[in-house]
Amino acid sequence: METTTPASGWRPLGETPIRLGLGPANYAGQAAAFAEAICRHRADVSAEVTTRRTGARFAFPTDIHIEPERLGDLDLQIEQLQRVIGRYTHLVADAFLPVFGLLNGHHIGADLPALRQAGVKVALLAHGSEVRHPVRHRERTAHSPFHTLADDVRDKMTARAERNRRVAETSGLPVFVTTPDLLLDLPSATWAPVVVNVSAWHSDEPVLRRRAGLRRRRPVVLHAPSKRWTKGTEQILPVLTSLHDEGVIDLRLAEKMPWTELRDLVRSADVVLDQFALGSYGTFAVEAMAAGRPVLAYLHDEVVTLMDEPPPIVNATPQTLRDELTALVADPRRAARIGAESVEYAREYHDGRRTARVFEEFLDA
Template sequence: MKILHLPTSVGGNAWGMSQAEKELGLISEVLIVEQNWLKYNCDYNLNLQGISFLQRVKVLYKWFKRANNYDVLHFNYGSSLLDFQKLGLVLLELPFYSKKQKIIFTYNGSDARDVHPIEYWDEIENPKKSLYQKIVKIVKKYKIKKVEKYADHIFALNPDLLYYLPSRATFLPYSISNWNEIKKYSYEIKDKIKIIHSPTSRELKGSDYILKALEKLEKKYDNIEVQIIENIPHKDALTLYQEADLVVDQVLIGWYGGFAVEVMKMGKPVAVNIREKDLKFIPDDMAEDLKKSIINITPFNIEEVLSNYIENNTLLYEKSKKAVEYVEKWHNPRYVAKIVKDIYEK
């Protein structure tokens, strides 16, 4: 069976899944239309940034024809090859793929989620949506409706996305791009507890609330050190993550990202906002294991919760152990690839 993952590298999920599919005996490749600053691996990079629209269409159409050589087309980030959202021309080629091919879609986050998906929005700022944001929401809904028509299966990497996707969509745990390269490090806190925050989007991660809380903690305790990591290549960031004693992911979205999976595999305790009501979408055992493995925070209790762990750092050692056990069980790429392979073969 020959699989092509396309057309983005968001979160490194496609590459991680592709590598695990190969381990299961499948032929699996990753195509991206352009690279981002994180520089995740891929098999084919079309490098379409900076070229004219006509040139772009020519290259994409060539790959559309070539895609017919694959048994499964696994699209990610709610997009396809001929997908020009700003022009209102979306998912153009979906009706024209062979009926013998399996069409799979994986949604990663903001490709399905509302513009402001935040549980606490009414309690913080609750900004009015601009006209542009309202249009984006309409386009997302239209695209999801079109995917529902042509996709054989739909996955969601965040449980809350299932509020926005068709009822037949199912939850799928993250696959990270470099599972075998990330090693567990012996967890040992030295003179200071090093706290790391590494946002890809400060707004969505709630970085303002996190940074204000961390600033207060730095004034309150002399045994902590805070480092913000952003806008650097993924491989460089991974090296810096190794130095963390505690990682703060996000406080608004209600789920964790691929970044959290990476650092948990290293044995780093993670503080993150997990929305209890969304856990109904994931396996019961996974939900129970998650509650034991992470430090659950909200925008309003970051300082209080983290103070408890700073003052009782034996709790951090316990979370370190649980974090590794959790990701080894629920985010092992072979486990995720087997779920996907079963869908491919149905």
């Protein structure tokens, strides 16, 4: 376990009435972003973020790093017990992962008795595949990535989603989801929108034209899948490659790229493509909207109805992507308007204010 100084602005755990722990998944840096948003919104909260390593390096701000191979080590488990019990008044347990290593089991449900006994108030936070039901998703979504999933992998993911749903339904705890589509899997949950630093993604680069007013020879279209499988990349690449070869677009495919480099690519792109399989939108789409880039993605009809105000995303499927993208890049005024609306939407729904308010009832309990 390694302790570091967080790179951004939540109030370090200290002498505040509410001492909030978040983790240990911190997917897409959202536990850190939530900590910053909540601390900015409330002076009575200090926070500590724990992150389980998922790659060769730690990409997002955190206070505590945990090596997955040490989850079964008794010394790490004791450290986590001492870190949580008696220090935290509240805990946002994300991705249904255990907080005491593997001391009690492989999911947060196994840790709940100890947390209750210690008087720690717990909320559950879901991000995606830990609660997304593969069979149900496949039934309602023609473009679902679960259509091509191997049976053994599907069965494993289904069992995990069903177990975590049982934990959510039987625990009596407040449950939050970071993307609206997950409300279809956890109907009693509350949407806590993903949080991005909108100002950090600001771009002065005009959409579909250069600063001097001259349009680029070919519009730059960016697709940056974190995982090709969940983004539907293989379904859309033939269309994108064809448009690139025809000279309609300049396709940029970015994978396994440092965050700062990816941010520069987003800021200079004309159009950003998010996902075309899951039926919702996530952190990368919001970051692109914050940069004023028009975003194309697949939004399922049921997901759209769950939102008071759907995002200004150009809705497309793998089958309609060619027509939608071609029409957009041929209409600079429309693209610029969508880009401007996207910044406003990101600021209204995803700058952290709404998310912090969503947690108020839990924090005040």
